[in-house]
Amino acid sequence: MAGIRPAFMFPVAILVSLVAVFAIHLYQVGIEGKVVSDLPSALINKPAPTFNLPPIDGKGAGFSSKQLAGIVSLVNVWASWCPPCRAEHPQLMRLAREGVTIYGISYKDTSAAARAFLTELGNPFKSIGADRFGRASIDWGVYGYPETFVIDRRGHIRYRHVGPISADDISDKIYPLLESLGK
Amino acid sequence: MTRHLFQRIGVLILAICLAAGSIVMAVEPVEILADAKLEARARAISADLRCLVCQNQSIDDSDADLARDLRLVVRERLTNGDTDAQIFEFVAARYGDFVLLNPPFNARTILLWGGPAGVFIIGLIGVMIYFRRRGINPDQTVPLTADEKRQLNALLDEKTER
Numbered sequence: 278m279a280g281i282r283p284a285f286m287f288p289v290a291i292l293v294s295l296v297a298v299f300a301i302h303l304y305q306v307g308i309e310g311k312v313v314s315d316l317p318s319a320l321i322n323k324p325a326p327t328f329n330l331p332p333i334d335g336k337g338a339g340f341s342s343k344q345l346a347g348i349v350s351l352v353n354v355w356a357s358w359c360p361p362c363r364a365e366h367p368q369l370m371r372l373a374r375e376g377v378t379i380y381g382i383s384y385k386d387t388s389a390a391a392r393a394f395l396t397e398l399g400n401p402f403k404s405i406g407a408d409r410f411g412r413a414s415i416d417w418g419v420y421g422y423p424e425t426f427v428i429d430r431r432g433h434i435r436y437r438h439v440g441p442i443s444a445d446d447i448s449d450k451i452y453p454l455l456e457s458l459g460k
Numbered sequence: 461m462t463r464h465l466f467q468r469i470g471v472l473i474l475a476i477c478l479a480a481g482s483i484v485m486a487v488e489p490v491e492i493l494a495d496a497k498l499e500a501r502a503r504a505i506s507a508d509l510r511c512l513v514c515q516n517q518s519i520d521d522s523d524a525d526l527a528r529d530l531r532l533v534v535r536e537r538l539t540n541g542d543t544d545a546q547i548f549e550f551v552a553a554r555y556g557d558f559v560l561l562n563p564p565f566n567a568r569t570i571l572l573w574g575g576p577a578g579v580f581i582i583g584l585i586g587v588m589i590y591f592r593r594r595g596i597n598p599d600q601t602v603p604l605t606a607d608e609k610r611q612l613n614a615l616l617d618e619k620t621e622r
Contacts (some may be wrong), residue, residue: 284590316512319556326554385525392500411502418554420526 318418318426318437325352325426325434326416329404335390340406342460345432349458350378351451352426353402354419356386363421365441366398373401376405377455381405384414384422388450427451429458486523486531493535502535505547510535510559518561 302333321324329341345352353369355362373379381402383391387426388407408414417426427436436454438446487506493499506520513524519531530551537547551559563569604612 284586314559316556319552319554411526412533415526415529415533416554418556420555 301383304401316420316439318434320418321437322433322435324434325428326405326413328413328416330382330408333383333386333391333407334404338404339383342432344380344404345428347430347432348378349430349455350380350403350428352380352382352417352428354382354384354408354414354417354420354422354424356384357390358386359384359422363394363398365423365443366401368442368444368447369401370399372451378403382414382417383407384419385409385411394420398452423425425451427454427458486519486521486527488528491528491531491535493539498535498538501544502531502538505534505538505544506531508548508561509551510561512555512559532554 281440298397309358318375325342325345327342332339351372355366369379379401381404383405385408391407411419417424418437423441425438425442426434431436435458438450443450487503491521495500500523503520507518509519509530511517511519511522511524511530512529513526514522518529519527533551537550540552548560557563557566557568563572565573
């Protein structure tokens with residue numbers, strides 16, 4: 278009974294490593310602030326979908342995929358009825374003040390509610406397209422609101438953030454990426 | 461008379477509950493296609509697409525807004541003559557392979573699909589090694605030393621003397 282036999286240790290080692298993998302994934306939420314259920318976009322490094330959305334209140338220009346070419350920009354999918362969108366709005370206002378181009382996709386909203394939201398909290402968007410039925414958002418692979426995409430000069434999606442953007446997200450992820458894209 | 465009436469009402473309520481139970485699903489009546497064959501395909505496809513809002517339900521089961529939108533997209537594309545494969549491709553192109561509840565076999569899912577077979581093979585090898593060792597061992601028994609033989613004989617002699 279002196280040493281433990283390796284033949285016995287082998288399955289135990291497998292079990293311990295499996296438990297470790299599961300534990301890491303389970304508690305990853307707490308570690309890097311990364312939510313395990315946040316999915317990477319299927320469209321990363323692929324061209325943004327083609328769309329042509331009308332303006333939210335029927336006046337002026339809306340937002341079409343043509344506007345994404347030749348400029349580094351953010352695309353934010355939001356709704357006036359979505360509390361996290363309200364929570365992140367000051368961060369979008371700050372980005373806009375600091376010269377970042379942000380386009381908005383207004384998700385399943387009425388023109389009056391969307392307009393009232395922007396009147397109250399400010400409008401950080403260069404232009405906004407109304408996605409009344411959520412079809413354009415499906416083309417973007419949107420599943421949670423708000424979602425923010427970083428688009429490079431070629432009009433390709435480089436990053437997708439699900440949920441409200443925090444000041445840390447901006448300094449840790451968005452600004453470094455914008456800088457590397459030559460913004 | 462009143463007892464009969466109550467009984468009848470009871471049976472009626474029970475019948476309604478049972479009937480309702482059999483048709484409980486997330487698909488709303490307005491979504492259902494007139495063509496029964498297409499609708500059956502739509503149901504089958506929806507059952508294999510993950511609802512990304514809930515992540516552990518198919519869009520066929522989920523009441524989430526996005527699941528409903530996707531069910532409508534599936535039906536719209538079916539009506540336009542898409543094949544099942546084209547529809548899965550359409551959704552996966554937007555939401556990634558994670559959306560497919562029946563994941564494809566590729567480099568990223570090799571561990572998923574190959575894992576059970578791999579574990580089985582490792583186990584089989586382990587069992588083979590175990591039995592081979594046990595089979596070999598009798599031939600490898602160490603013969604008794606001269607001293608041990610003497611001891612054994614002494615014990616046996618002692619027994620026979622008695």
